[in-house]
Amino acid sequence: xxxxxxxxxxxxxxxxxxxxxxxxxxxxxxxxxxxxxxxxxxxxxxxxxxxxxxxxxxxxxxxxxxxxxxxxxxxxxxxxxxxxxxxxxxxxxxxxxxxxxxxxxxxxxxxxxxxxxxxxxxxxxxxxxxxxxxxxxxxxxxxxxxxxxxxxxxxxxxxxxxxxxxxxxxxxxxxxxxxxxxxxxxxxxxxxxxxxxxxxxxxxxxxxxxxxxxxxxxxxxxxxxxxxxxxxxxxxxxxxxxxxxxxxxxxxxxxxxxxxxxxxxxxxxxxxxxxxxxxxxxxxxxxxxxxxxxxxxxxxxxxxxxxxxxxxxxxxxxxxxxxxxxxxxxxxxxxxxxxxxxxxxxxxxxxxxxxx
Amino acid sequence: xxxxxxxxxxxxxxxxxxxxxxxxxxxxxxxxxxxxxxxxxxxxxxxxxxxxxxxxxxxxxxxxxxxxxxxxxxxxxxxxxxxxxxxxxxxxxxxxxxxxxxxxxxxxxxxxxxxxxxxxxxxxxxxxxxxxxxxxxxxxxxxxxxxxxxxxxxxxxxxxxxxxxxxxxxxxxxxxxxxxxxxxxxxxxxxxxxxxxxxxxxxxxxxxxxxxxxxxxxxxxxxxxxxxxxxxxxxxxxxxxxxxxxxxxxxxxxxxxxxxxxxxxxxxxxxxxxxxxxxxxxxxxxxxxxxxxxxxxxxxxx
Amino acid sequence: xxxxxxxxxxxxxxxxxxxxxxxxxxxxxxxxxxxxxxxxxxxxxxxxxxxxxxxxxxxxxxxxxxxxxxxxxxxxxxxxxxxxxxxxxxxxxxxxxxxxxxxxxxxxxxxxxxxxxxxxxxxxxxxxxxxxxxxxxxxxxxxxxxxxxxxxxxxxxxxxxxxxxxxxxxxxxxxxxxxxxxxxxxxxxxxxxxxxxxxxxxxxxxxxxxxxxxxxxxxxxxxxxxxxxxxxxxxxxxxxxxxxxxxxxxxxxxxxxxxxxxxxxxx
Numbered sequence: 045x046x047x048x049x050x051x052x053x054x055x056x057x058x059x060x061x062x063x064x065x066x067x068x069x070x071x072x073x074x075x076x077x078x079x080x081x082x083x084x085x086x087x088x089x090x091x092x093x094x095x096x097x098x099x100x101x102x103x104x105x106x107x108x109x110x111x112x113x114x115x116x117x118x119x120x121x122x123x124x125x126x127x128x129x130x131x132x133x134x135x136x137x138x139x140x141x142x143x144x145x146x147x148x149x150x151x152x153x154x155x156x157x158x159x160x161x162x163x164x165x166x167x168x169x170x171x172x173x174x175x176x177x178x179x180x181x182x183x184x185x186x187x188x189x190x191x192x193x194x195x196x197x198x199x200x201x202x203x204x205x206x207x208x209x210x211x212x213x214x215x216x217x218x219x220x221x222x223x224x225x226x227x228x229x230x231x232x233x234x235x236x237x238x239x240x241x242x243x244x245x246x247x248x249x250x251x252x253x254x255x256x257x258x259x260x261x262x263x264x265x266x267x268x269x270x271x272x273x274x275x276x277x278x279x280x281x282x283x284x285x286x287x288x289x290x291x292x293x294x295x296x297x298x299x300x301x302x303x304x305x306x307x308x309x310x311x312x313x314x315x316x317x318x319x320x321x322x323x324x325x326x327x328x329x330x331x332x333x334x335x336x337x338x339x340x341x342x343x344x345x346x347x348x349x350x351x352x353x354x355x356x357x358x359x360x361x362x363x364x365x366x367x368x369x370x371x372x373x374x375x376x377x378x379x380x381x382x383x384x385x386x387x388x389x390x391x392x393x394x395x396x397x398x399x400x
Numbered sequence: 401x402x403x404x405x406x407x408x409x410x411x412x413x414x415x416x417x418x419x420x421x422x423x424x425x426x427x428x429x430x431x432x433x434x435x436x437x438x439x440x441x442x443x444x445x446x447x448x449x450x451x452x453x454x455x456x457x458x459x460x461x462x463x464x465x466x467x468x469x470x471x472x473x474x475x476x477x478x479x480x481x482x483x484x485x486x487x488x489x490x491x492x493x494x495x496x497x498x499x500x501x502x503x504x505x506x507x508x509x510x511x512x513x514x515x516x517x518x519x520x521x522x523x524x525x526x527x528x529x530x531x532x533x534x535x536x537x538x539x540x541x542x543x544x545x546x547x548x549x550x551x552x553x554x555x556x557x558x559x560x561x562x563x564x565x566x567x568x569x570x571x572x573x574x575x576x577x578x579x580x581x582x583x584x585x586x587x588x589x590x591x592x593x594x595x596x597x598x599x600x601x602x603x604x605x606x607x608x609x610x611x612x613x614x615x616x617x618x619x620x621x622x623x624x625x626x627x628x629x630x631x632x633x634x635x636x637x638x639x640x641x642x643x644x645x646x647x648x649x650x651x652x653x654x655x656x657x658x659x660x661x662x663x664x665x666x667x668x669x670x671x672x673x674x675x676x677x678x679x680x681x682x683x684x685x686x687x688x689x690x691x692x693x694x695x696x697x698x699x700x701x702x
Numbered sequence: 703x704x705x706x707x708x709x710x711x712x713x714x715x716x717x718x719x720x721x722x723x724x725x726x727x728x729x730x731x732x733x734x735x736x737x738x739x740x741x742x743x744x745x746x747x748x749x750x751x752x753x754x755x756x757x758x759x760x761x762x763x764x765x766x767x768x769x770x771x772x773x774x775x776x777x778x779x780x781x782x783x784x785x786x787x788x789x790x791x792x793x794x795x796x797x798x799x800x801x802x803x804x805x806x807x808x809x810x811x812x813x814x815x816x817x818x819x820x821x822x823x824x825x826x827x828x829x830x831x832x833x834x835x836x837x838x839x840x841x842x843x844x845x846x847x848x849x850x851x852x853x854x855x856x857x858x859x860x861x862x863x864x865x866x867x868x869x870x871x872x873x874x875x876x877x878x879x880x881x882x883x884x885x886x887x888x889x890x891x892x893x894x895x896x897x898x899x900x901x902x903x904x905x906x907x908x909x910x911x912x913x914x915x916x917x918x919x920x921x922x923x924x925x926x927x928x929x930x931x932x933x934x935x936x937x938x939x940x941x942x943x944x945x946x947x948x949x950x951x952x953x954x955x956x957x958x959x960x961x962x963x964x965x966x967x968x969x
Contacts, residue, residue, distance in 0.1 A: 106404055123403060
């Protein structure tokens with residue numbers, strides 16, 4: 045048994061498409077290490093390279109350069125049918141000429157397992173995804189959610205070392221999607237199989253994953269637990285893509301960031317000199333009276349009421365727009381009047397210094 | 401089994417060629433290759449009892465338009481050949497026009513049926529298209545021949561006393577070709593009309609267009625690709641027709657196809673038959689290329 | 703009124719022309735069929751119902767011989783061309799374009815673009831040379847020629863079926879440990895089967911109906927049903943020809959109906 049660190053190792057993988065003179069890089073040098081039994085998510089907007097990376101792990105595409113190792117063994121150059129990895133496809137890709145049970149048994153049959161074993165595993169898988177009653181159905185008679193379950197059972201039946209899920213929930217409606225999120229998490233815990241999950245939905249990623257890799261432009265920008273990614277984004281893209289963030293420019297002087305020439309923020313690890321961007325979540329900002337020590341001076345633009353909270357838009361002295369999220373007052377009082385000048389304060393710990 | 405991008409792609413291309421190979425070999429031996437041999441034969445000298453002598457000659461190409469006078473060996477325009485070419489072109493053109501005149505209302509009729517009936521009417525048009533051309537031509541032959549149904553009927557009701565000599569005339573060939581090639585006109589017209597947005601008609605009428613104006617200014621321009629496709633599909637086989645003129649035109653009202661045939665039978669002039677075939681092939685290919693150009697241009701505008 | 707069609711779509715006289723066209727299209731065939739049951743030997747005067755022409759055709763050894771030859775040729779040509787067309791369709795559909803792909807496509811459709819008489823003449827010349835060189839006079843020439851011109855007819859429905867097929871199904875099979883061969887056997891082939899059967903039927907019908915190419919390629923004594931009929935029509939017309947034609951038409955219609963049912967899109 046290899047070390048738990050480094051169950052799947054993606055080593056400097058690039059993937060280019062198109063003819064030699066007009067190559068387009070879908071992946072430009074990606075490295076990641078995925079642990080055994082982990083729920084690992086590739087998160088990013090469409091075209092960021094997350095699906096390409098998944099297809100490289102599955103073997104549907106071959107890397108232009110780099111290696112993919114599974115349990116210490118290089119698999120990046122094996123055909124898909126030689127990799128102990130299975131995929132749940134975005135459109136499910138169920139075989140329309142086979143029943144539910146035949147679909148689920150297909151992989152085992154191809155592996156040459158004895159008939160009795162196949163039947164037993166299919167039974168178990170049907171129970172796992174709660175589809176026992178529909179074993180004999182044709183797949184085109186199933187609802188979207190049922191097809192999803194069959195696709196999942198089919199990919200799990202051969203007991204792969206890794207399960208790849210390519211935006212499997214995107215075709216479902218909201219309610220069903222929430223249900224399946226819980227379901228997926230349960231099945232992952234029950235089977236202990238490593239899941240690599242591709243999505244563009246940040247909420248889905250935050251609620252389900254053990255760790256997330258945020259991708260953009262064919263690169264991985266940050267890998268971390270949902271908390272790390274949300275609380276400590278290391279660059280502007282991650283901070284912006286996950287949740288909402290205010291970006292404020294600051295000048296660094298003597299280990300402290302000076303914002304708008306008035307407020308000093310102590311920095312844990314700051315460059316000696318120059319300009320930086322600070323990221324502060326709207327919910328960490330507080331509106332205080334003008335002139336309060338340590339608060340930025342800002343002019344209120346307008347406030348948007350959301351029920352549980354409201355978003356107050358303000359403008360700093362240098363013209364930077366910021367948003368403050370305020371809990372609604374229990375007595376239903378109106379928010380600050382547009383045009384009024386207020387102070388905006390924040391705890392130093394809420395400040396993230398971003399790499400530019 | 402280590403694969404890379406390059407090996408996988410090369411294997412796929414190799415596999416594609418290997419898979420295509422049987423079809424390509426069959427076509428090379430049974431359709432395309434012989435065309436080149438035919439081209440070579442068109443530059444040879446006819447043998448005494450058919451076939452060829454391997455002596456280079458341009459006579460076959462000259463022979464398309466000219467004949468050598470038996471007495472003084474001078475070249476003269478071959479009137480008989482010109483008559484045959486002219487008949488072929490004229491009858492093909494008339495067939496194309498007439499199939500359009502009756503085919504357009506038919507296609508329009510099918511396209512404006514309720515959707516579940518459309519398939520039925522379309523099927524009715526398609527069946528004749530796939531059934532034996534020989535039998536269909538033969539059916540026409542039976543109707544119009546002297547002792548056939550039409551003449552018998554007309555004599556019986558007293559319209560005529562002597563049977564009309566319809567069979568073995570140009571008119572018979574024209575009617576026969578219209579009959580056998582009509583589905584080739586209707587099908588592409590239908591495809592074009594079915595895509596036609598019928599709200600355009602309401603817009604046209606709303607803007608004070610008469611029915612004729614709607615037909616000329618709105619319908620014809622929008623279904624033009626279908627009209628061109630149908631015309632090409634009818635004109636090309638008409639020009640190369642062999643069975644229909646043979647059964648309905650007889651030995652005297654030949655078209656190019658029968659004239660080519662003649663060179664391999666009584667004519668015993670294989671090179672001339674080959675050069676005529678090459679000529680026909682060139683004309684047909686040119687027509688197709690013009691059509692492709694038209695079709696692409698229309699798509700570019702649309 | 704619950705009329706579905708727009709009144710604007712109704713053009714005066716069009717429906718009348720269409721109905722006349724449909725009648726004109728079927729009347730001659732219907733007459734030919736009706737008079738195949740005529741007790742007399744006229745093609746215009748009805749003398750009562752009889753199967754005599756069918757009996758005569760059935761007893762005619764020559765008819766039997768040419769029918770069997772036609773079926774052998776059409777069966778062989780349909781099989782050969784369908785296998786070749788299926789392979790070619792797999793290579794040229796839904797794949798990353800490769801150098802020469804358009805060339806293959808044009809070659810496959812070439813028989814549709816060249817007038818039959820031209821191909822017939824070219825084959826006559828080519829096969830005449832081979833007959834002299836090898837001395838072989840058998841049915842092979844006809845089967846080869848028919849297989850070649852049937853390829854596009856078999857190819858088109860197979861290609862259409864492949865284009866409508868979800869490519870990820872094959873990816874999914876590969877993902878589930880199916881080698882390329884097993885992917886083909888278990889996923890591609892079963893899903894392609896209706897297209898293949900449809901293609902084979904079109905090829906069979908096309909081969910069965912061919913006159914021109916057969917006429918030029920056949921050696922002496924190799925008449926097929928259509929060339930036999932052509933010769934009979936030239937001599938004198940008897941109800942026997944009508945009877946044979948009726949059987950041939952019926953066979954074609956049955957095959958075509960099956961073809962349409964197979965290729966009909968499921969709603």
